[in-house]
Amino acid sequence: MQQRPRTADYRPPQVPSVDEVAAKERASRLASRSIKQEAKVEGLLRLITMLDLTTLEGADTPGKVTSLCQKARTPDPDRDYPSVGAVCVYPPMVPVAREHVAGTDINVASVASYFPSGQAALDERVEEVERVRDAGADEIDVVINRNAFLSGEYGRVHREVSALAEASGDAHLKVILETGELATYDAVRLASRIAMDAGADFIKTSTGKVKPAATMPVTLVMLEAIRDFYRETGRKVGMKPAGGIRKAKPALRYLVLVKETLGDDWLTPERFRIGASSLLNDLLIQLEKERTGRYHSKRYLSLG
């Protein structure tokens, strides 16, 4: 593990500025890649393994989480498709999810640190992270303190994320920037760097509770931040766009972004995830279409 700067004297490094127009152009250029035939099938199957199948509703029940885990294990009972990367739930559901994915490769991811707002004292946020860690979460999705970031307290953001990273122990830490509240690509770039400096294993766009959630240009900017960080430190940080990705076609475009920005080493569930609740069924519909040449009705697909 490379040494991280001590938080007390942390000064955010200078990150390159981002030209909004050109960043959008580049993202839309990559979005125009044409993914057909075997590349499409392979991409869809990869996307299943990269999926954080998510339910983050106030109305979640153990029954719903059980059903989600079943779907995560066997996305389509009639086909031999791979299982998803992880199921992502609220803290109280971690034991339920843990039980229902036991014996599989599927990870349990939990949001924590007073998701989605992060509006709580650091102690409380750290404590929640420790609780879900002890409850058996393999991955913990935390939010940054946007108030601190937007008011320029970068040292504080770094200190807090470091504390959350410390508390997460062996679990994978995904740091949510909530890009929809950061407003500019320059801010996204800086926040990405601070999160990585503080020990994030993944950086993640959004909670899914704020619009806009994940976009192609925001993801591109974050991937470029990951690339620069890797060049500088040798550490490969993962990327997770989340929120609003419901269809297979845009999901494939995110995969193109990763392939052409970071290359082969990131085309794996260890370094790339998509957080989504309804994407899985569209992936299945598209796979079925590639197999039979026809789209079949949604009524053949189980709910998540």
Added chain:
Amino acid sequence: MAELEAAPDTARELLFGDEWEYAPAPQSADHVRLADRYGSFIDGEFREADDYFPSINPATEETIAEVGLANEAVVDDAVHAARNAYESTWRDLPGKERAKYIYRIGRMIKEKSREFAVLESMDGGKPIRESRDMDIPLVAAHFFHYAGWADKLEYALPGPGRPRSLGVCGQIIPWNFPLLMAAWKLAPALATGNTVVLKPAETTPLTAIKLAEVIQEAGLPPGVVNIVHGAGEVGSAIVEHPDVDKVAFTGSTEVGKHIQKQLAGSKKRLTLELGGKGANILFEDAPIDQAVKGIVDGIYFNQGHVCCAGSRLLVQESVAEEVTQKLRDRLSTLRVGHPLDKNTDIGAINSKQQLEKIRRLVDIGEQEGADKFQPECDLPENGFWFPPTFFTNVTQSHRIAQEEIFGPVLSVTTFRTPEEAVERANNTEYGLAAGIWSDKGSKLFSISQALKSGVIWGNTYNKFDPASPFGGYKESGFGREGGKHGLLPYLEHPSQSWQPQTPTNGSPSTKPESSTSVEASPEPKADGT
């Protein structure tokens, strides 16, 4: 947090390999309708020719169609047809009526845009993504733009007297943007009331032939646009024809100089849009990732067959290493391959001759001691291909830093101060285009003032718009195409020769007497100022 990496990766290289390869995504060419052979288009008709030459697909070296070779007699017929059309109809047609034809041509190009795009890629080798998203939309946009000017010439050029058309224009265009260059030439000429004899390049004549079909279908009066085919001799015949009033040429500086000599002493008007060696100046405060994108778009767009290509990168010392590293990464993801594949970034080199020229200059670059970088790429067996390339350790006196290569080859040099950047950027015989990359607005403006360049882009490159004038300084030519400026080379404007009269008798109260130039204008303004 997890201890995923056992040890940090010390090589820190990114691997752009074959993990998740894209499948071929060929654009269908089924809807391109093409006869086996075409002759010259004169007086609204396609004519049989005595001799034909093949137009080949540079990606496969297969013949797509045969094209009739013009000669002096054919050029003479074309000029006569243009003269007749000028005097009998086009000159006296109201601008509003001319606009309808031009607008109709633009509409029909839009309707047939897919066919035009596919044919452009087949004939010239450019990626379908570019012909589909850049060339053809811009072609239509140019016709629409100049359709709008046709009835507003007096407002565009206010002053005593109305602007008048010149007559017959001989227009010679290159092979890098075949249809787009035709549009740049035809649209302003027609809007201003001139008639045209156009010669497309001999390697890329096919979209101009399709354009002739559109012109026929649009009902443009016969003879207003005539298209003849062939190489330099045909161009020369147009330039030297006594009944041509204006010559417009886009192409190499060498040929441009020759044309200027040919026309010396004649009263024919001339505009030239020639070569370039565009400098892209990248300052340390630039948005680096977007600048790298811009550099790549600046030189590898259209295989580097772009007169305004940003073929010289001047990068500030402090960020040079980072920028070249990122360039290497980007080049590794560029996809060289069949022009009709929708995922192709770099298509085929336009002709064997051009490929040989690129190879020769790249060899010279290596011999002169510059360091070459080329990503590994599998090139198809047939056809003309050259991988994207850049040179570092280049000095100002290297030939690759001075000569226009007109291929996907970039030379990278570093600079320390803004003064040095400007000095180097201007240290060229050309003056067509330049780019500046900086996050500081004031720097963009101060540097652009110091550059001797017809086009300057700030934090972007290779952006074109019909409303924006385009043209060069120095040996990059003279005259502007696009926008209001693009009308001027096609108009006789009385105010150009009109000067405010300086009273000769010393009395400031004396009103100017009528002058010859005012007489020359058909409608002098009543107030006589």
